[in-house]
Amino acid sequence: MEPNSNSKLPIIVVGAGAVGVATALALRRRGEEVLLLEQFFIGHQRGSSHGPSRIIRYLYEKERYTQMMPNAYKLWAQLESEQNVKLNTKCGILNISSASRKQIYTEILSKNNFKFTDKIDDLPVKESEEFGYVLEEEGGVLDANLCVRASFEQFLKLGGKFMDGFKLKDFEDDGTIVTVNSEDGKSVQGRKLVLACGAWAKKILAKTGVEIPLEVIKTETSYWRVKPEFTAGIIDVNNQETGDIYHYYWTPVKEYQNLIKISYHGTYRDEVDPDERDDPEKDSKDRAAKQLEDHQRVIEMHFEGIDSSNPVIVEPCMYTVSKNGIDSLKNYFKNTPDNDFVLDAHPKMKNVFIGAGFSGHGFKMSPETGEILANLALGEENSYDMSFFSLKRFEKSV
Numbered sequence: 001m002e003p004n005s006n007s008k009l010p011i012i013v014v015g016a017g018a019v020g021v022a023t024a025l026a027l028r029r030r031g032e033e034v035l036l037l038e039q040f041f042i043g044h045q046r047g048s049s050h051g052p053s054r055i056i057r058y059l060y061e062k063e064r065y066t067q068m069m070p071n072a073y074k075l076w077a078q079l080e081s082e083q084n085v086k087l088n089t090k091c092g093i094l095n096i097s098s099a100s101r102k103q104i105y106t107e108i109l110s111k112n113n114f115k116f117t118d119k120i121d122d123l124p125v126k127e128s129e130e131f132g133y134v135l136e137e138e139g140g141v142l143d144a145n146l147c148v149r150a151s152f153e154q155f156l157k158l159g160g161k162f163m164d165g166f167k168l169k170d171f172e173d174d175g176t177i178v179t180v181n182s183e184d185g186k187s188v189q190g191r192k193l194v195l196a197c198g199a200w201a202k203k204i205l206a207k208t209g210v211e212i213p214l215e216v217i218k219t220e221t222s223y224w225r226v227k228p229e230f231t232a233g234i235i236d237v238n239n240q241e242t243g244d245i246y247h248y249y250w251t252p253v254k255e256y257q258n259l260i261k262i263s264y265h266g267t268y269r270d271e272v273d274p275d276e277r278d279d280p281e282k283d284s285k286d287r288a289a290k291q292l293e294d295h296q297r298v299i300e301m302h303f304e305g306i307d308s309s310n311p312v313i314v315e316p317c318m319y320t321v322s323k324n325g326i327d328s329l330k331n332y333f334k335n336t337p338d339n340d341f342v343l344d345a346h347p348k349m350k351n352v353f354i355g356a357g358f359s360g361h362g363f364k365m366s367p368e369t370g371e372i373l374a375n376l377a378l379g380e381e382n383s384y385d386m387s388f389f390s391l392k393r394f395e396k397s398v
Ligand SMILES: Cc1cc2nc3c(=O)[nH]c(=O)nc-3n(C[C@H](O)[C@H](O)[C@H](O)COP(=O)(O)OP(=O)(O)OC[C@H]3O[C@@H](n4cnc5c(N)ncnc54)[C@H](O)[C@@H]3O)c2cc1C
Pocket: 014, 015, 016, 017, 018, 019, 020, 037, 038, 039, 040, 046, 047, 048, 049, 050, 053, 054, 055, 056, 166, 167, 168, 169, 196, 197, 198, 199, 200, 201, 204, 219, 220, 221, 247, 263, 317, 318, 319, 355, 356, 358, 359, 360, 361, 362, 363, 364, 365
């Protein structure tokens, strides 16, 4: 094989969830030939990027994510204008926490000049002196289904290539060309490969002798009936002292009229195999009962106007959480994750790159994550401290 014989080959991106599509689009925007591969079809519901809503916000206790948000907001706005679609509904996020955590929040918001207020009189919340309340005004809701669809349409519009029904089985990198083989015997070649396989990343990387401490956990989003007069908003209860980390959104989403979405940022379950997510044998009645009881307790503690008798709809999703043993959320995830992303080169294959471990919070900045992965694949510098996202950080804990 001639040294430069790969120059006409595309960059292959595997996985058409939020991160894979964003990466494919970022590369295509730069004029690269890109082939995006997906085992199912665009917009499927077996991964982590589906559903009507995801929180978007600046506020993070870890500055590395706050730093990614200005560009992420810009890229979502650019996509809205390119595809002529509304993706981001700015409705504010009310953070309910302990008083001491409120102090931390207001410091971060002030330091970064993000708009916030203590005035929450119009919100359907039962106020209590026990808690701190701060409303982040730029916070909002992304329509997740539409976001993935719009990124994908933009990618196609710019000439990107897509194959669905391509389930990656294995791949090899001969140093110049990467060959990707599917379960049903198809084979494609590229000059680089970016793996954005969500909950499947750990299984796929293990085949190449790379063990990443990622844990895949099934989580459930439930929708509860609210009084019709609720207007759009998000409430984020982060009461780590009692173990309550919940997100509530009641949004003007077309198909979920008069329902509030409740997500618990954590798990009541053991690790799952993403190919067996919905196997009833792997579940227990005790888990479902405990989850229902907790949801009802938190609703009754903080809200006015939600019918807490039972959820109307329950939808499954998966978190892929990185484990590093040093995180403040350690009480809430079984295996002490660090919740940080993995954005790095494959340790054994120089033309292969990995985006994984988005730990239940990776949607909002996915366009910027796509830019970072595109930089990695093209050998360009990233302006962030990439050590937080590196595979090396696991060396001390695995
Ligand atoms: C309930 C819930 C609530 C969340 N809330 C928020 C929030 O409010 N804000 C926020 O920012 N983030 C949130 N997140 C996190 C965010 O949604 C995820 O971090 C993000 O969607 C992950 O995207 P991904 O592309 O890595 O994974 P996925 O969407 O799972 O995409 C991976 C893709 O790879 C494909 N694939 C896997 N293996 C193969 C293979 N062998 N061959 C071909 N294709 C393959 C899969 O089919 C899939 O399409 C939430 C997540 C969940 C589950």
